[in-house]
Amino acid sequence: MNFAHFFRYVQDAPWYAHFLMPVLEALRPLPPNAHVLDVGTGAGKLIELGQAAYPGLRWTGADVDEVMLAEARQRLSLHRVPLHHLQEDGRLPFEDGAFDVVTFCSVLFLLPDPEPLLQEARRVLRPEGRLITLTPTGNGRLTFTVLRQIGWHPHNWTFFLWRTMTAGNGRAWAQKNTLPTFAQQTRAAYSQQHGFQGLAVIEVIDWVAKSSLQTSRAYA
Numbered sequence: 001m002n003f004a005h006f007f008r009y010v011q012d013a014p015w016y017a018h019f020l021m022p023v024l025e026a027l028r029p030l031p032p033n034a035h036v037l038d039v040g041t042g043a044g045k046l047i048e049l050g051q052a053a054y055p056g057l058r059w060t061g062a063d064v065d066e067v068m069l070a071e072a073r074q075r076l077s078l079h080r081v082p083l084h085h086l087q088e089d090g091r092l093p094f095e096d097g098a099f100d101v102v103t104f105c106s107v108l109f110l111l112p113d114p115e116p117l118l119q120e121a122r123r124v125l126r127p128e129g130r131l132i133t134l135t136p137t138g139n140g141r142l143t144f145t146v147l148r149q150i151g152w153h154p155h156n157w158t159f160f161l162w163r164t165m166t167a168g169n170g171r172a173w174a175q176k177n178t179l180p181t182f183a184q185q186t187r188a189a190y191s192q193q194h195g196f197q198g199l200a201v202i203e204v205i206d207w208v209a210k211s212s213l214q215t216s217r218a219y220a
């Protein structure tokens with residue numbers, strides 16, 4: 001089983017919805033009918049949660065892995081979400097400016113060179129679009145609050161494995177400053193915030209004068 005396929009087991013554990021929650025919060029200001037592209041959508045959990053939270057939004061999913069897309073198709077079968085199989089070259093098969101938001105959850109920190117995919121994300125976003133990434137930090141404490149949030153579930157073993165498996169890449173991602181640099185190069189507003197008791201970091205790039213992410217807000 002490779003790391004991406006492990007995420008098939010993660011999807012239905014309640015802790016994973018807590019991990020993804022900051023992304024849903026960052027979508028809150030969107031107008032109904034806005035179009036969100038989830039790149040590296042895996043088994044489609046973010047789209048499933050996003051559709052429940054914001055029924056007006058339109059979603060498209062994309063991934064390089066057919067096994068994961070098959071899972072997503074099953075999960076999202078009632079919702080008719082377009083799901084695209086991507087090539088590994090970083091190209092996104094969409095028109096310029098097609099989306100209001102592009103999301104990457106636990107994707108960019110796995111790539112040796114995320115730059116081509118970031119450039120493509122910018123291209124397919126409308127001029128005042130928003131890019132959201134969510135990344136495990138490799139830090140954060142297993143507090144009572146987290147344990148209470150997680151509750152009991154047969155898939156909780158995935159939480160402990162996930163923490164171990166993502167720690168190295170998560171810490172490396174924090175040191176690379178990839179998104180602040182990209183935001184600076186493309187003259188965008190950048191903000192970041194920790195969530196899920198410090199276990200996750202959400203980074204938001206807005207191609208507008210000022211990021212509308214409330215930096216004082218706690219997502220944890």
Ligand SMILES: C[S@@+](CC[C@H](N)C(=O)[O-])C[C@H]1O[C@@H](n2cnc3c(N)ncnc32)[C@H](O)[C@@H]1O
Nearest residue numbers: 004007039040041042063064065068105106107
């Ligand atoms: C750790 S999983 C996360 C899946 C999902 N975003 C989630 O949060 O559950 C990473 C996903 O990124 C996909 N992926 C890896 N490289 C990619 C690339 N270059 N373009 C698009 N997706 C990619 C993998 O196939 C996998 O489904």
